[in-house]
Amino acid sequence: MLSVCDIDVFYDDLHILHGVSLEVGEGELVGVVGANGHGKSTLLKAVCGLVPVASGDILYAGESIRRRSVSELVERGLVYVAEDRRLFPDMTVRENLLLGAFLARGRGHEQTSLKRVFDLYPRLAERQEQLARTLSGGEAQMLALGRGLMSAPALLAIDEPSLGLAPKLVDTMLETIAELKNTGTTILLVEQSLGLIDGIVDRVYRLEEGIISGGAARAAMAMADHR
């Protein structure tokens, strides 16, 4: 579904990603782990069109998307959920969610998506009319993910959802992500440590100093062990 082929990404003069390649198949939950500052967020942002790619290519549903605008990508179901949430602080929870369905793709399913988010997080339903700035860290993360779901994503790129959450909330968050996978959403998930997401991912890549490694399918590895 998504193929990142040998991309290089720079921030000003800083060379962040060095020839990174990865694959995400339809319906897969693929993890990328690595320490802070090694380019995980940059990778997700490059995939979602939020930072420019200097060389290499990104294929989505068989088509090059390297030069597409973020709006076009969101319209095709490629949606980014930021580690720092990026909510609209002076809007209500409901308004934040509705803005997730800003483009035609999301607007078509506005009511069903809203119901889906509220079923997933009854907490958000209770706080609909509250301003986003007044939410706790856990609630803000729920809203960030909820807003992403409102765009009716086909591939959700989730950036460190555990950031700043209490351990118990992290478990709940990861359960939710596994649940999303089971309902058919393809997910590319970035986290700091493998231990956190080991139980839910299909495959894992490791990103160190902008260089990627790993990514073998667990099923394939298991089969290799059998032989």
Added chain:
Amino acid sequence: MTQFLEVIFGGIAQAAAYSIIAVGLSLVYGTARTLNFAHGALYTTGAYISWILTVGYLGLPLWLAVLVLIPILFGIGVAIETLMLRPLRGGKNWRVTAMMVTLGLAFVLDNANLILFGAVAKPMPAFIEGTVSIFGVTVSAYRVAVLIIALIIVALLEVFLNRTRFGWAVRAVAQDIQGARQVGIDVNRIFAFTFGLSVVLTGMAGLLLSPIFLISPQGGWEPFLKAFVIVVLGGLGSTRGAIAAAFFLGMVEAMVVYQLGASWTMPVWLVTLLLVLMIRPQGLLGKGQSEAAG
């Protein structure tokens, strides 16, 4: 007492017009994070264009002149944003560079207006003659009209920002640019649109205030400075704050003019600004930094 009330009313009417200028300045600052120094020069330009459309050359009736004026002003704003500011965005120190570019533009516009229209101020007839009596106070009908029109414009703007899909997108961009991009909002379109809208607002204020102040090439600097004080006082980027601040300062101005004389206006505005910022650094209705971070 009657005279005092007349002065107060005059202050309110002018404040309403200033609030339009200020809201335009605040919109662009809030969304594109650019402080537009050409806002006053565009106010003057709007006034000159309406002069050409009406008494100057074409002799159009007011309603038709306004209908022609709005798209011209909007186009000027979109052109400035897309041709002059967009190429700078994202570069090193682009905010300062953009500010300097708008300052340069202000001088270019001022001098172009000086060459085209001369240094002598152009008079503009009031579109409505006569006086009306409100609670025994006699005020010019034109000032009443300015007040009503300005309030309608501000109300329309609030409806646009809060009730339309595009207005939501403008607010989203003002609150978090990356967040807005993530949900698929084309932020460049929003920047161009708000800049166009802000030029429409300041140009319309130029039209509204020209029968009161005449039109002169440098005439935009005082409204710009006042709009700047209003925006800072109201809290940067806050539309409602700007409106509240405009009326507050309009009343202060009216009382100063009544008690001390018109030359004290600007010093008193600035002292008021200093005092308010000492007590509330975030402005009247602005959000505090710590609040914004949490």
